[in-house]
Amino acid sequence: MIDIIIGHYNYWVVIFLMMAGFYTVISQGNLIKKIAGLNIFQTSVFLLYISIGYVNEGTTPIIAEGYTKYANPLPHVLILTAIVVGVSTIALGLALIVRIKEAYGTIEEDEIHDQDMSL
Amino acid sequence: MKHNLILRFIAKFLFPVIALFAFYVQFHGDFGPGGGFQAGVILSVAFIFYALIFGLKTTEQVIPPQVLRVMASAGILIYAGTGVATMLMGGNFLDYNLLSQNPIAGQHLGILLIEVGVGITVYSVMLIIFFAFAEKGRP
Amino acid sequence: MVDTLIDISLLAFLAVTAIAIIKIRNLFVVIMLFGIFSLHSAGLFVVMDAADVAFTEAAVGAGISSILMLATLALTKDHEEKQPAHHARIPLLVVLITGAALVYGTYDIPSFGDPDSPAQQHVKPYYIEHSVEETGTANVVTAVLASYRGYDTLGEITVIFTAGIGVMLLIGGRLFRRSKNGDER
Numbered sequence: 250m251i252d253i254i255i256g257h258y259n260y261w262v263v264i265f266l267m268m269a270g271f272y273t274v275i276s277q278g279n280l281i282k283k284i285a286g287l288n289i290f291q292t293s294v295f296l297l298y299i300s301i302g303y304v305n306e307g308t309t310p311i312i313a314e315g316y317t318k319y320a321n322p323l324p325h326v327l328i329l330t331a332i333v334v335g336v337s338t339i340a341l342g343l344a345l346i347v348r349i350k351e352a353y354g355t356i357e358e359d360e361i362h363d364q365d366m367s368l
Numbered sequence: 369m370k371h372n373l374i375l376r377f378i379a380k381f382l383f384p385v386i387a388l389f390a391f392y393v394q395f396h397g398d399f400g401p402g403g404g405f406q407a408g409v410i411l412s413v414a415f416i417f418y419a420l421i422f423g424l425k426t427t428e429q430v431i432p433p434q435v436l437r438v439m440a441s442a443g444i445l446i447y448a449g450t451g452v453a454t455m456l457m458g459g460n461f462l463d464y465n466l467l468s469q470n471p472i473a474g475q476h477l478g479i480l481l482i483e484v485g486v487g488i489t490v491y492s493v494m495l496i497i498f499f500a501f502a503e504k505g506r507p
Numbered sequence: 508m509v510d511t512l513i514d515i516s517l518l519a520f521l522a523v524t525a526i527a528i529i530k531i532r533n534l535f536v537v538i539m540l541f542g543i544f545s546l547h548s549a550g551l552f553v554v555m556d557a558a559d560v561a562f563t564e565a566a567v568g569a570g571i572s573s574i575l576m577l578a579t580l581a582l583t584k585d586h587e588e589k590q591p592a593h594h595a596r597i598p599l600l601v602v603l604i605t606g607a608a609l610v611y612g613t614y615d616i617p618s619f620g621d622p623d624s625p626a627q628q629h630v631k632p633y634y635i636e637h638s639v640e641e642t643g644t645a646n647v648v649t650a651v652l653a654s655y656r657g658y659d660t661l662g663e664i665t666v667i668f669t670a671g672i673g674v675m676l677l678i679g680g681r682l683f684r685r686s687k688n689g690d691e692r
């Protein structure tokens with residue numbers, strides 16, 4: 250039982266962070282908070298992937314003399330691409346928020362919905 | 369903020385240090401952590417820091433947005449151009465072994481070229497996005 | 508042992524910061540906490556032996572993302588979030604059910620740090636043994652990113668170029684108009 254906890258506590262905390270970000274996206278009304286929650290969700294998914302590639306008593310995957318065990322370089326490559334795609338999404342989302350403020354005058358989701366319904 | 373002497377001095381002192389660190393990270397991506405993305409982001413952070421202290425108009429005289437627009441496209445062209453060049457030499461797309469007599473030297477040259485392309489594009493796009501947000505706020 | 512302690516304390520900081528971002532209503536504080544979250548996760552990446560990823564996450568998350576969110580906050584002039592009109596019971600239920608399903612699925616994942624897990628077989632030994640003799644670079648992540656999987660990196664910078672064009676189309680209208688009117692001094 251205790252070695253199940255030691256082997257898996259990392260994944261459980263990462264799942265808690267994912268659910269915190271998910272809850273922020275679907276339940277908070279302010280648009281900027283939604284974008285912050287989306288970014289928390291993305292970052293915790295990156296943590297999950299890097300945890301899968303970790304090796305006990307290994308080192309960074311840079312080949313050097315005297316080291317035999319290395320961490321897995323493939324998740325690192327995937328997550329590098331994913332981080333850059335994430336910042337592109339965030340930048341576009343924030344630009345859309347600025348335009349929504351110009352068009353509707355507010356960035357609270359309830360008021361935008363009411364304005365749409367009353368047209 | 370440019371009337372504050374301490375901030376002005378620190379900005380003028382730190383800007384070349386940050387830019388030098390960005391170039392170090394760019395060209396040492398083969399031997400340590402680093403590469404094109406990190407270098408592009410760090411160099412753009414140096415220019416954003418300068419713009420926060422000295423104002424947007426001064427920074428746009430240092431690097432005009434038209435130059436940024438050309439640089440963003442030039443980075444991708446360098447990357448795709450390397451691939452097309454290897455195709456014209458008879459191999460596959462992005463096959464670096466054909467770029468030089470020695471295959472290992474060809475790989476080094478290919479990786480260097482595409483990392484430079486990635487660095488230029490990432491730097492220009494980050495600075496374009498920042499300028500777009502900042503120009504909107506100016507009355 | 509020290510590694511495990513650093514791991515546990517960084518994860519605890521991350522959890523507390525995530526809860527604080529949900530609860531606090533002042534948007535400026537939320538953006539600052541978001542920058543702190545990014546920096547702590549970069550520290551966690553270093554502890555888990557991912558140097559390139561930590562570099563990129565610290566520069567991009569705590570640098571560019573925070574600056575852009577502060578700029579959006581200044582442009583929309585909205586500093587306090589409003590009081591929610593209804594309690595969020597259904598989203599909480601959905602989140603709890605999804606979290607429970609995911610935790611039930613982690614019992615099949617191999618232990619954290621196991622060197623014999625299936626993720627460490629097949630392709631990883633090939634890259635680590637043949638990277639230096641085929642590409643001449645000691646950094647395996649750069650070799651895989653630029654040489655073995657160079658096509659994906661071309662797609663990635665196309666994505667970021669497209670994001671730049673998108674932002675220019677949405678809010679960059681004044682960026683290129685000055686050249687027609689001459690310099691304004």
